[in-house]
Amino acid sequence: MFSKTTSQIKVTVVPEYDGKNSFPTENRFVFRYNVTIENFGSDAIVLQRRSWLIYDVGFGFTEVQGEGVIGLTPEIPPGGEFKYFSNVMIRSGIGNMYGMYSCRNVRNGDMVEVDIPKFNLIANILNN
Numbered sequence: 001m002f003s004k005t006t007s008q009i010k011v012t013v014v015p016e017y018d019g020k021n022s023f024p025t026e027n028r029f030v031f032r033y034n035v036t037i038e039n040f041g042s043d044a045i046v047l048q049r050r051s052w053l054i055y056d057v058g059f060g061f062t063e064v065q066g067e068g069v070i071g072l073t074p075e076i077p078p079g080g081e082f083k084y085f086s087n088v089m090i091r092s093g094i095g096n097m098y099g100m101y102s103c104r105n106v107r108n109g110d111m112v113e114v115d116i117p118k119f120n121l122i123a124n125i126l127n128n
Contacts, residue, residue: 004117008041009076009103013119018087022123027091029123034085035069037101037114039076044106046075047082052099052116056090075106093123 003012018030039045052064067073074082088097098118104111 002117002119004115005040006115007112008039009045009101009112009114010036010038010040011101011114011116012036012038013117015097015119015121017122017124019123019125021087022125024093024123024125028089029091029093029121030087030089031121031123032085032087033097033119034083035116036081036083037074037076038081039078042078043108044075044077044080045103045112046073046106047101047103048073048111049102050099050116051102052097054088054090054095054097056095057092059091069101088121090121093125095121097121 001014013033013035015031015033018032021030050069054062070084076082096118099116101114
């Protein structure tokens with residue numbers, strides 16, 4: 001588990017290797033990552049954008065940006081949380097990811113950049 005708090009917004013990520021959907025002989029290693037975003041602030045926020053930097057050992061960095069997460073722009077009330085999962089594929093079986101969410105404060109419209117903690121992507125091919 002990897003966690004980081006920025007501006008009273010806590011992001012926790014739990015990655016896991018998806019051996020059933022990976023094909024190591026074809027350099028396709030799939031990881032699922034479970035994300036929990038908790039709002040410890042006093043104002044609701046709306047997650048509007050995401051920006052990821054994915055590092056694949058031997059293949060370098062890939063940047064991914066887009067609106068919301070999994071097709072949603074969730075509003076997270078004070079004391080609330082939002083959970084989702086997604087997947088990533090890398091070619092070497094070893095890497096990491098980290099990034100940022102751009103959130104809008106519902107009360108005053110201010111934008112808040114929330115860090116996503118760096119987490120490891122390590123294929124455990126012996127146990128799958």
